[in-house]
Amino acid sequence: MTIMKLRISRTASAVALLASCLAVAPLSAQQSSPPAEQAPDSGSMEPSPVTVNPSSPEEQAAREAANARQLEMSNAQLQQNAANQAEYDARRSSYESQMKLYENTVESRARAEAEYAQIKQLYDAIHAQWEADVAACNAGNRKRCAQTPPPMPQ
Template sequence: MSRKILMAAAALALIGSGHAMAFQAEPEAPAAVEASPDTAKPDGTKSDGTTPEERSNTARLNAEQASRSKAENVTYEQEVSAVAQQTAADQARFAEETAAYEAEKARVAAMSAEERMQWEADVAACRAGDVSRCAKPAVPQPQP
């Protein structure tokens, strides 16, 4: 987005300083006379109407814009790299947390299964007559 703004600003600067010719179509030369854009008139202007000063200013503005664009590209690449690194770190942290959650879930499930098997064995023994493995009767709590 900022690249478009910079390009528009450069275009306005050119237009504002009398460089509108750079944005207009070149008038057609008569068929008998072929104008070469590289031929300079005695006063230094080219057939497209630009003076050496205008060409120098245009070259300077182009170099400035190229420099700004290069800096923006470097900044953009750094931002993309930082986002990629953050994304990788976030994904690694998520994978670690998910693994820890799954491990805890498996531990609780194993503990629960073991307790249930023990309870089922106690119930079977109690029904078979082993009173020591029967559950103790619940003591009613006094009501306040």
């Protein structure tokens, strides 16, 4: 039964394909014919209508003027593009310099804060030791009292 279904589906596909080809064939045959307006190309080496009937001096002058205006506008656009690129490059360079300065400032501040923390820790330890020595001295432990400095020579 599976083989039977396979044969039916192949047959149905072939019929559908044949029908679609027959339906498209007349359309393509109609489209391939050249339009009635154009004469078929004879293959001759005759000059083109523009060569046979060149433009008048006024038309040529107008075309040259239009081309000159277009060239001026094109050159102006190129100059504007170059100026825009130079301004962009300058702003980008300034931005990168500012970012580098900012990064250096942040790093410098972080180093300064770390150094300050170390110094403060050392100071706090020395101050705590001094307070303990003063308390011990006031309590009677004379070894922890500060010694009187020797007199200064005069």
